[in-house]
Amino acid sequence: MADSSPPSAATHNSPRTWLLTAALSPLAVRLTRQLLAHGDYVVACLPPHEIEDDDRSAEFRELISECKSARKDREGWKNRIRSIRCDGRAISGCGAAIDEAVQVFGRIDILLCCKSEAVIGTVEELSNTPGTQNLVRDQFETIFFSQVNFIKAALPVFRAQHTGHIIALTSIGGHIGTPGMSIYTAATWALEGFCDSLAYEVAPFNVKVSIVQPNKEIQSLTNRITFVPQIPAYAPNYNPAPSVRDMLVNVLNTNPDTAMPPTLEAPESPTTPEGELQSISLEPEVGVGEILHRYPALSHASLDKLVAETVHALTAIGGHENPPSRHIVGTEGALAVQEKLKTVVEEMEDFVDASLAVDIFDSELNQEAREGKATIGSQDPGPAST
Secondary structure: OOOOOOOOOOOOOOOOEEEOOOOOOOHHHHHHHHHHOOEEEEEEEEEEHOOOHHHHHHHHHHHHHHHHHHOOHHOOHHOEEEEEOOOOOOOOHHHHHHHHHHHHHOOOOOOOOOOOEEEEEEEOOHHHHHHOOOOOOOHHHHHHHHHHHHHHHHHHHHHHHEEEEEEEEEHHHHHOOOOOOOHHHHHHHHHHHHHHHHHHHHHHHHHHEEEEEEEEHHOOOOEEEEOOOOOOOOOOOOOOOHHHHHHHHHOOOOOHOOOOOOOOOOOOOOOOOHHHOOOOOOOOOEOOOOOEEEOOOOOHHHHHHHHHHHHHHHHHHHHOOOOEEEEEHHHHHHHHHHHHHHHHHHHHOOOOHHHOOOOOOOHHHHHHHHHHHHHHOOOOOOOOOO
């Protein structure tokens, strides 16, 4: 019987040259190890503030030690990896990294935009101090502008080669909003919208663009998380539903080195709506606590399991002759996005008359839309007869 388990290495036979825009995450390290084992070449961009963090860079340093070792199964690895300090915030640095990659390996086949950090806080919590407002800009610098800089720097190379593949590693946050992650979601949507438009522009040059969307926790639990100070109005005892802040804090609290302070609780006797109306102020409510940064410290076994599907998806898609424009990783994420799209379609059908009412003239499209709605209604079988 044939083995039905997924292949452990990339499915493409010829060696490819990858440039990873952020190579220090546990996901990036595991991907790099698999690419080197397959015979590919890797240009690993190292954000300076991460490489200087000993805990954050420990796995990557271990990988480099493997590459330099005398192990038979690591033979030749040190000649197929190049590390470059670059965080993407300055396009000049991105251009220098692209130039060095081409000078060392002759070409770039795949640009993997994989830089990610998550800022956790409600819209109001992100608006109450200059410090939290700066986090909004930082979130867009990290997820959107830095990756756009790498893409812009790589495009002349891809055009000259008349081939290339840009992969944006985002999350299903590109489809589904999450309370407490509004700015993360906004930056993700910005990058995905940019890539959707870019794909049409570069198609004539045989350059492909793909968006790979794992679950949010894949990126959140393998990169830095920033927590903004809470304000009492959003304390969990006002809203008993699990929040993304609580879920991430629970994970961080499993390791003493990353444990978080107790979650803010609102007063046991909250003010009445009438009292709140009387106390409304135009001044933003000040959060309790300080801005906190954490890198989740999961076990190696947990990380292996967490990122395995995403690593496999990237190696299978990267450099493919006809890659998907969007690829959702995992059953759970696919079902969540499917449900969201179903809701969008249902709402569109419910309000199709209101949409068509603004047309300044009747058209065939107008009639077809109405007939389509009628057809959908007539296909509803209703309750089964006995």
